Amino acid sequence: MLENAWFLIITILVGIILTTDPKTSIVGAQTSQLSMLFSSASAGKKFFQTLTWILILMFYTTTLLLSYYN
Secondary structure: OHHHHHHHHHHHHHHHHHHOOHHHOOOOOOOOHHHHHHOOOOHHHHHHHHHHHHHHHHHHHHHHHHHHHO
């Protein structure tokens, strides 16, 4: 059961990472507040960032649980 959850988390994580376009991410220092306003992450990107971090934490936790119980 735990192995199935681990595999599902891995599959979703890989899918999200492969479908995310790294060119549209915000990188580097901004020169003015106006450019920061137009280059801020959208609500959808923030949702996927949060979802990705939650899945990474779930992956780490399930990996620890699998190594403990097996």
